[in-house]
Amino acid sequence: MGKRRDREEAALPGKEDGYLSRGTLGLLLAGVFLTSFGLLAFEITLARLLSVLLLYHFVFAVVSLALLGLGVGGIFVHLFWPRMPTGDSRFALLALVASLTALAIPVSVILMVQVGYLNSAANNILLYCFLLFIPFFLTGVLLSQVFRMFPELSARIYGADLAGAAIGSLGVILLLDALGGINASFLLGLVVAVAALIFAVKVLKENLRRAMIAITSFLVVAALLGANLSLGYLSDMPIAGASPDKEIRRALSEPGSPARIIETRWSAFGRTDLVGFTGRPQLMNIYIDGTAGTPMYQFSGDLANPGDMVERLKTGFTGYFPFFFLKEEERDNALIIGPGGGRDVLLALMGGVDQIMAVEVNKDLVDIVREYASYNGGIYTGFHNVKVVVDEGRNFLKRQKEKYDLIMLSLPVTQSSRSLEGYALTESFLFTTDSINDYLEHLTDEGRLVVVAHDDVTMWKLLSISLKALEERGVSNTAAFKQIYMLGLSSANIYPLFVLKKTPFSPAEILPRHEKMLELGYDPTLSYFPYLEQVGMVNPLLLALSRGKVSLTDVARNMARELGLDISPASDNSPFFYKIGLGLPTPVAIVLWLSVAMMLLVLFGPPLYRRWRPLRGETSQSKVPSSGPGLLKFVVLFSMLGIGFMLVEISLIQKFILYLGQPVLSMAVLLFSLLVGAGLGSIYSGRLAPERLTRGIASAALAIVAVITAYTFLLSPIFNQLLGTALGVRLLAMVVMLVPLGFLMGFPFPLGIRVLRRMKMEGHIPWMWGINGVGSVLGSALTIAVAIGFGFTQALLLGAGCYLVVFLTFRRRTLRGV
Template sequence: MLLSIFFISVSLFVYQVVLTRLYSAVLSYHYVFLTTSFAILGLGIGSIIAYMIRKKGRKPIVKLGKRKVAVNQEDMKGQLNKGSIILAASYIIVFSLNYLLPFVNNMLIYIVLGTIPFLIGGYVYSILFTEFSGISGKLYFADLVGSGVGSVAVIFLLNNAGMFRTVLILSIIALLPALILPVSAKKIKAIGYVLPLILVVGLILPVQYINSIEKNFNGILNNSKKTYGKLIKAGLSPEIVFSEWNAFSRTDVIKIPQKPEDMILTIDGAANAPMYEFDGDVESLKKFEADSGFLPFTIGRNDKTLLIGPGGGRDVLYALARGSKEISAVEINTSSIDAVKAFGEYNGNIYNRPEVKVYGEDGRSFVQRSRDKYDLIFLSLVMTNTSQGMAYALSENYIYTVEAMKDYLNHLSDNGKIAFLAHDEDDLSKIVATAMQALNEKGIPLKDTPDYIALYSQLIQQQHGGVAMHDPVIIIKNKPFTEDESKGLLETAKKNKIAPLYAPLVQEQGPLQQIKEAKISLKDYVNGFKSNVTPATDNRPYFYNFGKGVPATLILILMVVAIGSIIMFTPFAIKSGNFKPTMYFSLLGIGFMMIETPLIQKFILYLGHPTLAFTFVLAALLVGSGIGGYLSNSRLFNRVIGAFYLPSAMVAVISIILLLFLGFIFEGTSGLNLTGRIIVASILVMLQGFFMGMPFPRGLKLIGESKKNVIVPVMWGVNGVTSVIGSVLSVILSMTIGFTGALIAGAVIYLIVSFFKSL
């Protein structure tokens, strides 16, 4: 029975990440967060359905065909068997409908579709925990360990098997209970054995068929909001010639017959980078001299260049054109590297040239661990537009923080430079604010910081009048610009019809001139823009949040879920004896997520990649919680000392200790290899998770002892719904007071939970 719960939990967690990756290819990243957040509510809704059925005087049932079987302890194995079959089928249905249906501009459809497996899972779990509340610690252990294993398994599956095979394997995992649990019904037994065989046949389909299925995804091909659909709408004839799905993104290469000189490398169908045709002759690269992104390469030395986010390889061509002898290209999306290498004959095998070394990791983490100094660190339009698991922030945000800017400055050679190719005026203004704050924190007076910054942009005429920036470039030096440097750069820019926005000493204007003349402060600079250009920090790394205030998407999720919770649970909570357990499980749902989300973020830079942090930190937290849940009923840990339930209080204490010492631990162990850092991270997080896993099964046990087993499904529902609230609230708090503040808020919630001596 416990093994069956384990397999179902593995499959549900894998599904959660698969759904995020699936929807990232179809929707914009903030809508992905909204859609999957509401879909996860299915766990709570399934629990409520189980409770309502029991409330009407009937024990919960699982239907399959015409047969209906009441759930009790004797036939629980049969019910789990059927539930696993239905769950496996739902995974296939969700993927198939997403694959076959054209893009629909209606979030509700995607929410309902994504909710189906969660609803089934919540229904089955609530039944199990109701019937076996006496061993809730063991059930919780099997559940969380399964989720922890799932968090590792899904990364391995997506990176090595792709989307189609991962969905098939996910369904097979869900079917394992039907294979290991005996059942008398011949129909059920036949389905339990035949369905896995069909899925295995799907796994061994020829590679070309699987590639075709993954490539021809209707949600992308018929979506006018994604790159491919926009090209169709523009009257072009695009063709996807490469497609690869991994745990980080879906990466495509689009060929356009009308433009044979370049192809488009796109991530999740929206974040684009060009891949140019190149015959290997450096002399042929002079055509790039008119690009604004080429401008930083025209001043000073460029012998040693670091490129962060090279995408389709254009930045490498820039560096080669200016004679760079050592080029380090760091790309967070390994599928982008695969795509560039796959078209080596087209792009001149740029990643196999002796001058070029390619690294598949996070650029900021690479810089932190590097001991090298660079003449130029170049970041060009770095934005993947992809959602990472439970996080709302884009992974690239950590490369645009004040701390990141200081890291780059510390890794420049004498008279070296950092350069950013931005999207628009918002990007430029925020990067400038970040650079000024970083330079100021390094001891340079604010009024002197403009002498270190040069701004240029191509300008395009708009239809409604006026001009707009196109591909603006920001150049930041670790020494002030000399007059000769500024004049030379200005002359090169004007020659290539690139407009100067601010040229130190030779053409000073705008807000930077006012900063230099001490007429405005950095705060005045920030407040002078309609958009939010407040410098991002590692504690609040939301660079691409240009709205002033919390994004409307997050407010919408929070309001809908909160109002829905009040409507669903208030009548139940006000009944005699139900208020305390409802509050207890609500606080646990919110508190768990408000610690989990900041913890994952805290470890991203340490482990070097958001996917690694999501995988191993979450796995350690869940497994630690599972072990804690298993031991929750032991005398050693099931203690109330004075006014406190000890494990909950320990969560608060450990959270504060981590906040105080995590920086020192990271600094002291940063020299370890990746395996060593993963071990350190896992130990730290498992210790926290160990105590976080105890309050939930303890609550279920207290309910069972008070003869209130009937409300267990509702407590599951309360916990599931409020977990979504906690997830959203942690992001909102991290945007306003930072991840440290969000983690402290989570610790306070667990401290409040420790006062619940009984339910």
């Protein structure tokens, strides 16, 4: 009977909340659904737009600081909006705030684009944060008001909120693929404008004037979208105002050879630009989010007469060096990870490799190379021994049983975000100790790994992870050096080359390589070849390492002390290969400490403010006690939920990226699974009787701890068993694993809202919303910090620890009647 009474009460709130008919309830939930759809999709779209202007770590900072608006919106309502509207005025208020949010989304994007044209503001992170803070602040105001006005409906409202976000995580992929970043943002503003119209339906008949702002916002945003689709007044993000570190900006401003963008394509993966050079018609570059430039050469299609620029690759590009010495039986097949515009494919073709498998993660890039076959000689379409697949290279490799004579990776770095929090890199898993072991497992006995690196720092990192991987295979460091040669360290003229053979080189193999290096004019003291110990023949530090006179630990310590560089090996658990500075990257540290400060402010600020300045205009319904029994429990609950959810979500995204092999798809499906599960859990939590609310919070938290702990140990074996299956099967398995966890994670938040209502403390709901929102930003920064220092597994367990704190806080029924 208790459950039944509570279900009826949820459908027909008490007098304090006012009666909601089934139709009105549907309007409320639909408005919340569309608002959450628009904001989650807008968050992902922002990461894509900002990646064109900024490097990935600054994208993380901007998105994180903008998201603080969600929490600040709740604090604003708590402190400065004490009077809670009643009756239909509640929907008028929601329509007003949703209308402002709908307008803020396209306006913030328009202003962001205009700022991008100002070179002086290209890296003005605070300016971007301010512009993008506003739509999230308004959303925080709206949702905190919804939960305060309808606390007994929190289970359904939170379910609609999560369901909207879940659909948004998938829908944004389609929108970005179809419309690009800017038009997708405008359309998402229109979605929120529809939510405003839905809220306004309730007051449309009684007071048309109060509904006009919703109608106006819809018409304005629709006009902006329609005009941009037809006229293209805001066609794309301005490359001219991008970060000076973006390669495409340097290419377009190069005085000696003017460049122009020939073609631009947008997708959920990012923006892909094809750039041509007026003074160099034999070369085009393809850029992803303005960086990761990869060349596409004008090629005749005839390997015997490839053209001057292609022919010069044999002597001018270090990636061809290993092909000078390959025997016939060492050219049977090659796997090229990240072929980009096709340079490595050309090298393998000219090197006489029989079968070439090229794996590229960016479909737009592959499509461009295929469509420009008349320019590039059909390197992806015109050779029967070349096969190109769109996939993530490491995942593709792990699914193969075939072994290769060559595995090649040439400059595989995008410096661009592919994750929700804006920090993870597409190629993070390509260079870890675990990846080196995978490469070795997929090499023939005479096979070798060939990597063309960016600089000597990445070369030292490559050496570090390779020595660690070989050590894990029982090979000592001195013995490992017999499987390695390197050239071009610290050279200003060539890209460094790193070669790791599965078995040791013989002395007879090394001398011809050293002689060829000298013939090509490379400095021997910037190289290393095994067995050559005469002074001046190789780099003295590498020689000392190979002899065991110094250890890599000593070298790493000296680099850290003298240069501030971190060359410690990366692993799949902490795949930050491109983090070369000591400690936390500056943007991560800024977000972490700023969110810590903001969390302290939202925890202690509101009580102190109310004690110092009692609020006027509070009704008996909205009056908030300065303290009350059990209030500390709710502070712990909502802060731990915000921090813990993000720790779990981001850690699982990282683990599933390698498993699924598609970074964008992994993030979307994981978010969808977790959020749909949480939405279902939230709705189901509404069935709990009032006297079981705190027990429900404790039980759900303990179950979450158990599931996360089990996943920590079981995910890797499960992944290994499923890696060889089709993508659809892996996706289904992912959903099956994550929906139950999400279901449990959907319980505590709405139950906490209902407990506050039961204890006549609903005036605190916006404050708790604010604590939860700020906790989410803190959780995202904390995840990256813990993952860099320890690993994503440890971050996942820390997330479980947050839910354990919730369990310990609510394990005893000390709150009367709940």
